[in-house]
Amino acid sequence: MNRRPLTVAVVGATGVVGRTMIQVLNEREFPVGELRLLASGRSAGRTLSIDGQTHDIQEATGAAFEGVDIALFSAGAGVSRELAPAAVRCGATVIDNSSAWRMDPEIPLVVSQVNPNDLEGHEGIIANPNCSTMQLVPVLMALRDTVALERVVVDTYQSVSGTGAEALAELEGQIRAHVAGEPKQASVYPHPIAFNALPEIDVFLRNGYTKEEWKVVTESRKILGLPDLRISCTAVRIPVHVSHSEAVHAETRDPITPDRARELFAAVPGVVVQDDPAAHEYPLASEAAGRDEIFVGRVRTDPSIADGRGIAFWVVSDNLRKGAATNAVEIAEVLVDRDWVGHATSRGAQRYRGPVPEEPAGGGTA
Numbered sequence: 001m002n003r004r005p006l007t008v009a010v011v012g013a014t015g016v017v018g019r020t021m022i023q024v025l026n027e028r029e030f031p032v033g034e035l036r037l038l039a040s041g042r043s044a045g046r047t048l049s050i051d052g053q054t055h056d057i058q059e060a061t062g063a064a065f066e067g068v069d070i071a072l073f074s075a076g077a078g079v080s081r082e083l084a085p086a087a088v089r090c091g092a093t094v095i096d097n098s099s100a101w102r103m104d105p106e107i108p109l110v111v112s113q114v115n116p117n118d119l120e121g122h123e124g125i126i127a128n129p130n131c132s133t134m135q136l137v138p139v140l141m142a143l144r145d146t147v148a149l150e151r152v153v154v155d156t157y158q159s160v161s162g163t164g165a166e167a168l169a170e171l172e173g174q175i176r177a178h179v180a181g182e183p184k185q186a187s188v189y190p191h192p193i194a195f196n197a198l199p200e201i202d203v204f205l206r207n208g209y210t211k212e213e214w215k216v217v218t219e220s221r222k223i224l225g226l227p228d229l230r231i232s233c234t235a236v237r238i239p240v241h242v243s244h245s246e247a248v249h250a251e252t253r254d255p256i257t258p259d260r261a262r263e264l265f266a267a268v269p270g271v272v273v274q275d276d277p278a279a280h281e282y283p284l285a286s287e288a289a290g291r292d293e294i295f296v297g298r299v300r301t302d303p304s305i306a307d308g309r310g311i312a313f314w315v316v317s318d319n320l321r322k323g324a325a326t327n328a329v330e331i332a333e334v335l336v337d338r339d340w341v342g343h344a345t346s347r348g349a350q351r352y353r354g355p356v357p358e359e360p361a362g363g364g365t366a
């Protein structure tokens with residue numbers, strides 16, 4: 001990688017994703033000359049200690065991006081909508097973790113090992129997918145490229161860190177209340193999350209799906225370049241701290257055996273197959289936490305689909321790392337490696353143009 005030191009801003013630096021971003025930048029020795037940590041006015045003037053180093057926090061304002069080369073945003077869609085264009089006007093390239101820009105046809109939505117070439121035409125904003133989509137598409141890519149994908153059904157079991165720091169504190173509080181025999185107070189989620197499973201992640205749309213479920217549908221289609229892929233999702237929040245798990249049923253055009261699927265999955269960069277049911281070996285949220293890989297196991301034929309064209313499997317990954325921070329830093333690494341940090345028109349490259357998304361059946365957000 002070109003090691004010219006860059007000025008890197010992290011917006012939402014005090015949050016669970018922001019802190020992980022700083023950690024991943026350090027671990028991967030990303031060429032950071034100056035690290036600018038930005039958060040809300042509430043945190044301005046405070047310091048943040050990461051790996052024994054103390055950093056000052058500034059308020060995220062338009063002016064805070066002067067001189068920034070790359071800005072990693074993870075402070076929610078509202079902040080991204082307001083401040084990402086300001087950062088771009090200052091010359092920065094934004095890698096955004098929120099849902100603000102993902103389905104914009106002019107913004108590349110990228111998983112590093114699936115569609116890095118889409119980065120070439122960026123005009124300053126690049127979107128990082130939703131964490132549940134992120135861990136799914138590299139595995140689906142392996143099927144798309146060999147036996148062709150016809151239909152996918154995915155059910156998610158998502159950790160509480162996916163909602164952020166406040167939700168983690170709520171889960172801890174409810175566990176303590178339970179042990180003390182007191183009522184469990186819920187404010188982040190509509191019901192207690194401790195000892196529960198909540199089939200409601202993000203708001204409900206008029207088509208009966210939640211926005212989280214619909215993100216998996218539309219983002220997977222965009223990243224895989226399969227606008228007509230038949231795909232459905234049920235997203236469920238469970239009381240796990242870190243790592244999302246997914247049960248996936250895929251129907252392929254050509255037959256596929258479990259052995260062949262394991263080979264294909266293992267050949268995808270960043271994907272690890274863990275599949276020895278006799279030894280009780282399969283991906284676990286607890287073991288994926290803190291790791292950058294996507295783990296796949298429980299690979300088996302889906303007998304409900306004719307002619308050996310059905311395959312079922314279990315996918316687990318750390319939602320804060322590959323699901324957010326690691327992929328964002330991997331995108332930054334591709335930009336540096338290929339000399340694409342600058343905006344497309346300044347490099348004489350063609351602007352990115354992606355598919356125009358369809359409205360969900362039955363209308364928009366409820």
Ligand SMILES: NC(=O)c1ccc[n+]([C@@H]2O[C@H](COP(=O)([O-])OP(=O)(O)OC[C@H]3O[C@@H](n4cnc5c(N)ncnc54)[C@H](OP(=O)(O)O)[C@@H]3O)[C@@H](O)[C@H]2O)c1
Pocket residue numbers: 011012013014015016017018038039040041042043044060073074075076077079097098099129130131161162163164165166319320323324
């Ligand atoms: N958690 C995940 O697994 C995950 C995965 C993919 C994407 N994301 C996305 O990443 C974003 C952050 O998630 P999180 O889980 O890290 O949330 P979090 O722990 O609640 O942190 C939120 C961060 O945003 C900052 N912030 C809030 N309002 C702000 C404002 N007006 N101006 C500037 N900064 C502001 C907060 O700063 P203060 O401390 O000053 O309030 C904090 O640093 C969200 O868009 C989320 O959808 C999360």
